[in-house]
Amino acid sequence: MEMVSELRNILNDRQLEGVLQTEGPVLILAGAGSGKTRVLTHRIAYLMEEKHVAPWNIMAITFTNKAAREMRERVNRIAGVGAEAVWVSTFHSSCVRILRRFADRIGYGTNFSIYDTDDTKTVMKEVLKQLNIDTKKFKERMFLNEISNCKNELIGPEDYAGKVSANPSEKMKATVYREYQARLRANNAMDFDDLILNTVNLLRLDSEVLLYYQERLHYIMVDEYQDTNSAQFELVRLLSGARKNLCVVGDDDQSIYKFRGANIYNILNFERYFPEARVIRLEQNYRSKGNILKVANAVIQHNKGRKEKKLWTEKEAGQLPRFRQFDSAYEEAAFIASDIKKKERALEADYKDFAVLYRTNAQSRILEEKFMLENIPYKIVGGVNFYQRKEIKDILAYLKAIDNVRDDVAVRRILNVPKRGIGATTEGKIAEYALDNGLSFYEALEQAENNPQVLRAAKKIKSFVDFMEVLSSKLEYEGLTGLVRNILDETGYYSELLAEGTDEAKTRIENLDEFISKTSDYESCFRMEKEAEGETVDATKMLSGFLEEVSLIADIDSVEENDQYVVLMTLHSAKGLEFPCVYLSGLEDGLFPSFMSISSEDGGEEVEEERRLMYVGITRAMETLTMTAAKARMVRGETQYHAVSRFVKEIPKELIDGTLPTYDKSANFDSFSYDGGKREGYGSLAYGGVSGYGGGAQAMRSKRQPKETSAASYKKKLDTLVSKGMATKTEGLAYREGDQVRHKKFGVGVVQKIVDGGRDYEVTVAFETAGVRKMFAAFAKLEKL
């Protein structure tokens, strides 16, 4: 029991209880920053060292690869020898691992493909086309969401069909679900939800497999339990079996994935499922300064549906969290950038100590701009995933098609990439032929010669099929990276981009190069591992392994702790992380909480979820917290005016450095401007709709003027402005044909032609750098040199 006394030195009583209570179901309600990962890692070490549990009998499940990796590192460090054998992974990759082994028992090939959101949308489009459903009336997304919700609740297509009413729209949904699922199965593919659902189905249907895993996994731990959905709960319930050594760690106040099917009742009702469960509360926070915690508590108290708890800390109060409101989002971003720069210069913190959090990915742009301006190193997490870029998806589609020829989505994607003269018509006919004859798309391609409908394209198809054959054969001899190089060369993909020479093409090439280095990394790791185990290298396995890893990557996974940069990310991505200095930006009603949540009719549940998100954001901060808002911000190309977020108003004044603004109907907007667009005097009415009440859901909107792009939009702009009496035909121009002039954007050029176009003169100018352009004199504001 030497270890226990050692543990007593580094853990508090509650944490220690969590470590020592190894048997039976345990629910650890762990507030933010209360050291839950610490408990889990020490628990694993304790199981191994004191309880002599074999490491391969222990499983720890997290949500992201990053969290898994971190836990793995900490376990290795603390538990020492043998710790590598502890099964630490995410829900999704655990399931993939199980399914890769046993999927054949539920009618899938073990080399099944994993479809991302784009792929599922493609499948859904096909389904709706086949069923003659008008996608204008019923959106793909709607069906996909419904199906996802079903899968998260373990409702299969048959269950769904059985339970829906005679209501035609419900019946249609059931048909769509069935057809969608049939397609996935035909493609030997699973979507993200299927990974969990099918694993549960497998364990339920095949007692041999169930027993196998139950005998292997004696102790199961689940991190971020508040974000599990019903299917995930059922999965761990099944796995833990009769032993019920299931330890879940979570915080109902940090449940922020309800929209994704997370079931808060998993945590609230854990004791109902397991009456014998031990419940342990961790309420001492080791992360944040006192004042930050006070703010967090003040905000979360406004939620009704929660388990009452209050975080406390022994830390000093620290600085008061700041709140600042700015006239525009530009000023907000500029403030954040310069504030960070100031602190870094003053050596108060390194760049890696800062995080800027926001509600939506779109908000990152403006921040990025200001960070570039200030020369601050930064990293944006999220947005467009590397693996979702066109060129990467293209090359991946080749690999997927080689890995699993039944993957119709992949085969169809590359059929005409690069251009082979096989167009949409031909593709449609092949698809039809495949459907009629119960073939996969690729099989239909192989039989194109027998297909009277595609006589003309048959030759081109044949060469495509031959090409794929050749490629497939390369895998074994040239390896994964060799195959990728081959694909890029032989398809001409690379040379086409090289020839294009545009900036866009260059970034594509860079991306492809990065992709190659990723495959090559994976390949050498794979080979080394196999060599160490004395196994031969199976190139097919290597390919599937690579694709699998790639398809389960999340954006947050790429964040490295030790690199010197400020991270910018959504509040969702920030869950589980901590930073000395945190900026919460865009705290505006209508943005955060979002317009959707405010206007939702569910009795405030969605706003409560947003409030939990705010709570997550606040509790990321260790030393300082800065909250900011903007009065005006561009959203989707139009300027919106928002009131300060209700969440900010929920904080007692004395806890904030900074004042909440008072709303004045005659608020003056002359202090800011936005790019190029003429304001048409909304200044005085801007706050009319938001002042007075706390809501501000109906943020005022204003149309933005079109950007100066083409002659057509000039004309439109002119029309609008002329009709409003804001622009008139220029009376006599200051320049003539042949004169040298300067344009604000295009620089210096020579006037070639001036045509009287009625309302205005149409001027043609040959610019030195921007080429020859036609423009209207009233707008071009050309300056004679």
Place this chain on the structure above:
DNA sequence: TTAAGTTAAGTTTTT
């Protein structure tokens, strides 16, 4: 068949 160009529509949040 394809490229280019125009218009309509849309957004939380993600494994």
Place this chain on the structure above:
DNA sequence: CTTAACTTAA
């Protein structure tokens, strides 16, 4: 502002 879907010209 971006993206997808549609139209038209080559």
